[in-house]
Amino acid sequence: MSILGYIRYAPLRAVAFASLSATLGSPLTAQQDSVQADTTAAGAPARTYVVFRGDTLFQLHGTLGPFVPAERARAVERRVRLIAEDPLLTADRIVVSDTLGAVDIRLDTLVIMTVTERDAAEAGLGRQELADQYAERIRVAVRSRHGAASLRTILVGAGLTLLTLLALVIVLLLLNRSFPILYRFIQRGQGRWIRSIRLQRLVLLSAAQATHFLLFAARVGRIVAIGSVIYLFLPAVFSFFPWTRGMGRTLFTWTLTPVTRGWTAFVNYLPNLFTIAVLVVVFYYLLKFIRFLFTGLETGTVTLRGFHRDWATPTYKIVRFLVIVFAAVVVFPYLPGSQTPAFRGISIFLGVLVSFGSSAAIANVVAGTVMTYMRPFQLGDRVKIADTEGDVIEKTLLVTRVRTPKHVEVTIPNAMVLASHIINYSAAAAEGGVILHTTVTIGYDAPWRQVQELLLSAADKTDGLLSTPTPFVLQTALNDFYVSYQLNAYTDNPSEMAGLYSAMHANIQDAFQQAGVQIMSPNYVADTEKPKIPPAFQTAPHPKA
Template identity: 40%
Template sequence: MLKRTCLVIILLLGILQAFAQPATKPVGEPVLLGNDTLFTLYAGQGLFTVKERTQVISKRLTDLTSRLDFNADSITIKNDTALCVISYKGELIMAVNNNDAALSELNRQQLATNFVSIIKKTLGNSIANNSVKQLLTDVLEAVAVIILLLILIWGVNRTFRWIKYRIFHSWDKRLAKLAEKGAPVNYAHRLLPVFINLLNILRLAIIVLMIYLALPVAFLIFPWTKPIATQLLSYVVDPLKRILFALLHYIPNLLTVLVIYLFTRYIIKLVKFIAVEISNGSFVIKNFYPEWAIPTYNIVRVLLYAFMFVVIFPYLPGSDSKVFQGVTVFLGILFSFGSSSAISNMVSGIVLTYMRPYKVGDRVKVGDVTGDVIEKNLLITRVRTIKNEDVTVPNATILAGATVNYTTSSKSLGLILNTSVTIGYDVPWQQVHDLLISAAISSEGVLSEPTPFVLQTGLNDFNVAYQLNAYTDKPQQMAVLYSRIHQNIQDKFNEAGVEIMSPHYSALRDGNTIQIPDGYKPTDYKKPGFNIEKD
């Protein structure tokens, strides 16, 4: 029974010990010599707190470094029942108590011996660094660094002078060859100062970088200036470290962005392949015209890239920054207000694409402009007139007005060219119809089928208005065809001895010669003269 009770008690003690919380170690304070930490104390002593105690010890050690007769072997340890006193030639440096040992893995004597070893080594190195010999050595090293820096600066300046000389020499030779070939060289002369200024900026940047890197090297030579050297190096090293770590941390997001981009790119390639095949007529989609293929591909490409940007935006570095978001919103507002007319033209261009009012190569009339369409995009349509004038018309203007297309039906129905003449009432209308139709058919570029026809559009005070209508499948030659038709009308009517009363006029016919060229008059033609009859 007693054994069982003992086993239960032992088991309970083990459980309590397993769940017992370990005592937390107090926060320590470092003992410093300059900016170097010698060791850390965790317990106070007497009326001194840990921080006050370490400050006093640090001050005593700093005072020892100023002694010219310092000897590290004069540091001794005196042990008693409660303290281990560390002193230098009888002057107290510090005391190690039992609390210090309790908070370390050593006993009091071992801990004091360890502190003495650290103090001797550190003070010995510090005093050695501050000796006259060491100081002289440090100064010579600093002078060597400065001399090396000056040599490097001289080398950089000489190198850049040689580069400038080579540029000037080769520049003159190349310009001479260009001038021999008749090429303009004034622009090249204006570019030379730009290159020289860029070289000067690069030279100054290299010199400044060399000086900046030489300063930490010089400051590292002297012990009391090492913190300055560390600070100067941190200005360069810390940003580079942050950039490197940021790049390393961004690799997973970068891979995600790359996958999204590649997926979108190959989808766009597939859409482009389909669009090109439809445009070439390789396969047909019902109610989808081939000329719609490429514009539709461009629209789909823009939408896919926009969707891709929306998806990858959260993975961009700094995308969650308020500054980044504010700049994005600001640029969006500027784009919205500054490109309203451009957006209007783009929307109009998309609408015109699917309305199909014209295509490249068509002869059209837009407002007062008549010519051939030579370019069509989302913003503008460019028309070349018969005078070789290139007129740029915004798509919004075209959508807001009427557009006449002379080409659309010219191949299937034929474009009707029409012109009007006025003929006197004394000429039979059948003869006028025959003459006009004959003039049209004899004009090169006018179709004989469908047959030209004539409309009588008016019975005026002194003449009859006839309108000739002729078919052609060459709308790009409209101006030339009208000229040929007018020439043939004059020839046909002159040959038939019929006057064209355009512009109309009134005249007393007796005594007047007929109004046709002399070459068309009969050889026995006589001027009628005035006839007076008396009743």
């Protein structure tokens, strides 16, 4: 059946006729058409008869361009058969036209044949008159074919439609019986072969949720299956009748075109997919080698001069990040759609978004990286960062966490840490001890040598302070009414500074009260005769640091 039968409207058929005319006007392929030819003595065809369904329509003489009479006859027979088999193409639309000296028989834009001077001379008629006769014979042949085929076409189409409908009903019954069985099978599988999906102790998807998801997928599959069967049924039925074949072809095209394009795109993408797979394998083993190297640096089996072992883990993370970024840059051109304007636009948008939205985070990462190689402190060190004092409990590329003596965890961005002054008490303690110092003010009436002895004795009685290096006292100021004395003592346990200060202050009070020396800063002219000490002094046990 002709493809013109699939086109319902006349304007679209005109376009199709033009395409077919161009195709059929090209060098013709050999077909088993009914062509009767007479030959001259030299063997060249002199004339050929055009035969359609056993009836001789007319004869052709001579050549037309490069085509001999036999080729002309086959082309005419093919075009007549094409028109006759399409019930939408009526015989009344076959006309004779004289265009630029060529007398053509055509249907709309499709040229069925051209009447030559040789044809007219052999028939003893004019070209126009002969063309009118040939056109009428073609009309009669087409009408005869349409009349004979209409009833038969309808009956055959109806029979095939009934068979297809029966097949549709059987398939739908099978689907309606099969899917309930599948539903029950999924429900019975809960807790047996459908189990929870866990990540260690975290339940990502419980067995009940997985069962509900599978049931939902099965229901969606049922709808898709029924819809697909009905969708295939409609174009099949449409193809049984010449008046609806165009609709059937359109429905098939809507489905097959995306599938064909997708499959073609997948096949064309296979070389890029293979390249991506090779690159992934190469970078995967490169990362494993880098991990092996830095593990050796961390454990000490591999050494580099000037490279500290605590640098191994952060350096590995930086190198791994750079390798992954480089791998992404190398793989990116091989991704599907990477060269499209939409993909590039999204990439630029994400880049701008990251640039403006993560400037603070990037500053913290840079600061964390710098501090990694500066080594201002280590985990567990007692430090003072700006106004925060405590023990370092965590270091990351973004933040540093400090636990204060009050057991309060303070999170400090690394950019702020890098911009602030840092005091590391633990580093000083490891190099000879940290000096704890406290100041008392005593009046001029107390001998300074006695005051120094009392302060040093208080330091000796404080547990946790080092005897070597020995404590010492400095007179830091001679004020108007009193002298400032500063006691300095060493400790190798800076984490207990708060307790050491408390014990040292208690021992200072005990020592001065036992000696009858007043701890006061007089700002008056007259003093009382009674000393400013507790009336009944009792030695209390020294608090432990």
